Amino acid sequence: MPDRILLAHGSGGKLAHRLVTETFVSRLGNPILAQMDDAATFNLSGTVAFTTDSYVVDPIFFPGGDIGKLAVCGTVNDLAMSGARPLYLSLAVIIEEGFSKSDLERIVDSIHQATIEAGMTIVTGDTKVVNQGSADKLYINTAGVGIVPEGVNVSGKNAKPGDKILLSGPIGDHGIAVMSKREGLRFSSKLESDSAPLNDMVERILATGQQVHCLRDPTRGGLATTLNELAQQSHTRIVIEEAAIPVREEVLGACEMLGLDPLYVANEGKLVAVLPASGVDKVLAAMRSSCYGKRAVIIGEVTDGEPGRVVMRTHLGSFRVIDMLTGDILPRIC
Amino acid sequence: MPDRILLAHGSGGKLAHRLVTETFVSRLGNPILAQMDDAATFNLSGTVAFTTDSYVVDPIFFPGGDIGKLAVCGTVNDLAMSGARPLYLSLAVIIEEGFSKSDLERIVDSIHQATIEAGMTIVTGDTKVVNQGSADKLYINTAGVGIVPEGVNVSGKNAKPGDKILLSGPIGDHGIAVMSKREGLRFSSKLESDSAPLNDMVERILATGQQVHCLRDPTRGGLATTLNELAQQSHTRIVIEEAAIPVREEVLGACEMLGLDPLYVANEGKLVAVLPASGVDKVLAAMRSSCYGKRAVIIGEVTDGEPGRVVMRTHLGSFRVIDMLTGDILPRIC
Numbered sequence A, B: 001m002p003d004r005i006l007l008a009h010g011s012g013g014k015l016a017h018r019l020v021t022e023t024f025v026s027r028l029g030n031p032i033l034a035q036m037d038d039a040a041t042f043n044l045s046g047t048v049a050f051t052t053d054s055y056v057v058d059p060i061f062f063p064g065g066d067i068g069k070l071a072v073c074g075t076v077n078d079l080a081m082s083g084a085r086p087l088y089l090s091l092a093v094i095i096e097e098g099f100s101k102s103d104l105e106r107i108v109d110s111i112h113q114a115t116i117e118a119g120m121t122i123v124t125g126d127t128k129v130v131n132q133g134s135a136d137k138l139y140i141n142t143a144g145v146g147i148v149p150e151g152v153n154v155s156g157k158n159a160k161p162g163d164k165i166l167l168s169g170p171i172g173d174h175g176i177a178v179m180s181k182r183e184g185l186r187f188s189s190k191l192e193s194d195s196a197p198l199n200d201m202v203e204r205i206l207a208t209g210q211q212v213h214c215l216r217d218p219t220r221g222g223l224a225t226t227l228n229e230l231a232q233q234s235h236t237r238i239v240i241e242e243a244a245i246p247v248r249e250e251v252l253g254a255c256e257m258l259g260l261d262p263l264y265v266a267n268e269g270k271l272v273a274v275l276p277a278s279g280v281d282k283v284l285a286a287m288r289s290s291c292y293g294k295r296a297v298i299i300g301e302v303t304d305g306e307p308g309r310v311v312m313r314t315h316l317g318s319f320r321v322i323d324m325l326t327g328d329i330l331p332r333i334c
Helices: A016-028 A069-078 A101-118 A175-184 A197-207 A224-234 A251-257 A277-291 B014-028 B068-080 B101-118 B173-183 B199-207 B222-234 B249-258 B279-289
Strands: A042-056 A085-096 A122-132 A138-148 A162-169 A214-216 A236-240 A272-275 A298-304 A308-315 A319-321 B041-055 B083-098 B121-132 B139-146 B163-168 B215-216 B237-241 B272-275 B297-303 B310-311 B317-321
Touching: A016 A101, A016 A122, A016 B215, A016 B222, A042 A069, A042 A085, A042 B083, A042 B139, A069 A085, A069 A101, A069 A138, A069 A197, A085 A197, A085 B041, A085 B139, A085 B222, A101 A122, A101 A138, A138 B041, A138 B083, A138 B139, A138 B297, A162 A277, A162 B237, A214 A224, A214 B272, A224 A236, A224 A272, A224 A308, A224 B215, A272 A277, A272 B083, A277 A298, A298 B139, B014 B101, B041 B068, B041 B083, B041 B121, B068 B101, B068 B139, B068 B199, B101 B121, B101 B139, B163 B279, B173 B249, B215 B222, B222 B237, B222 B272, B222 B310, B272 B279, B279 B297
Parallel strands: A042 B121, A085 A122, A122 B041, A236 A308, B083 B121, B237 B310
Antiparallel strands: A042 A138, A042 B041, A085 A138, A162 A272, A162 A298, A214 A272, A236 A298, A308 A319, B041 B139, B083 B139, B163 B272, B163 B297, B215 B272, B237 B297, B310 B317
16 A cells, blocks of 8 residues: 555654655755754743644545645644744644555645744654554644744733724634535535635734734634633623624524534634724724735624623624623534 | 533534533643643744654553553653653544543543653644544544744754664563553563653753753654654664664563564653764663663664665564565554
């Protein structure tokens, strides 16, 4: 099986070295990674941001992306949401024995593509192979390191009554794109995952010089869960307007069919920004100037009273409490 | 199944938040982790070391340790082997649906214990749950960040002809301990994994002020593979003495029974140091002053000629070429 990954590819021995050199280093190559020591080294100074995520999405290839693109963008975005400029990435893969080597190469190419767009470098990595049936094809972990520019202080706990809540575009694309591929659903129009690196949009937001209190990407658990986190961390109440929240027709349709609420469906290329009303015009313009924020809108505001609660004013004008996701409507979505 | 992990524990929703708070943050708690933002932030300045490893060891509990201890020590050691002082750790788990919550708690306790000994802090993390049959119980990824003290320059490429090669103690304990548990082997005496954080030993070595060219922990692929990596990276020849290499009786016995060569069996608490002959006495004393280096010895030297080759002078006085590991004698050993 020359095109298959063998247990020996994870042994640390000859085959493992060849896999690392030929499949990973040759594609992702840069001077730091090429040193091949136990740890990568580089110079840094300031407030460092550090984050990690594992990716277990099923299927690994889906409309608009794959597990590799997701693994880069997800960690880039976690860094960007803390106001950091993403710099260095680690890449660790757990591969199921028998996995296709050409699929692995395709994924590493996609990782490379995403790091180029995000302006990041993969500097250290690890490869493990587990026996057939002990993983589902391929799992990826990335950890990322970035630098928070001086004066930037973005945190979920910073939301304040009076702040406006901005959303960078329509919700639910990623979750529904993955789900539809998994379940074999077909749409009349093309629906793709929104998986994208958002660090450029964050740079544009911060470059306005306006105060920004919170940034967060509504991934697993969707917009509803993210807003609940922000309300809880900052001990505020959040009110959103149903009419203001953009959702694509196809996503709405699929959600109705599957019995899902788009508020809980995962996004991988959207962000929520919370900031004082005075800065909204400039920040909204900055978001819309980024290719991933053209449909950015104001969706609500932060208020006093009922700390930790999120409510939505519906199309009918009534108020509905928006809880955190309970249960798991979409397993293995990222 | 109140004691079982459910898919919903990985959803990003309510159950996921409870798992993170009650199982992870309460045990590993520190002010940085408790912020619960998308990325952890802290101040750093200087040469930063950054590394990652995934852990897929089978079984997850074995004599002398478990997957949690391994996941901390392995990454601590990768940082230490680049001369860095380990500081911050990320922790990402992929859990198989149905996994025992109390086993998870036991592993997180063990992780906590290991971070205390190593003087590290877990500052960021991630939890994913995959459906039953899509993982084997639990996989862990850790990434680590440390600072390389000024003036320290340790790398596999720095080995020079004339350097001596030191080994911190007997080889093969980890591999054989895991293997014996997996295969149900019994020994007359107790054999345990050597899994341990080696950063204290490295600090002692560096505190001697002697020049140290390379440090490396011979994990997957064993001592033989590590020496081959060093010989290849530094374009030198390495000669070791069979008689000088410490191996426990039980390990030798098990290796004979299983048809293994201890030179290729994984270690998780040993290090190889390469340095000029002039520094050997002081560095050896420093290694022996650490609780994990009491049996440290000189095992060979770096020479000219045949770059990339490792040879061993056997008990009989003949020379045997020691190649890198080929195939995989011990899958899922770490």
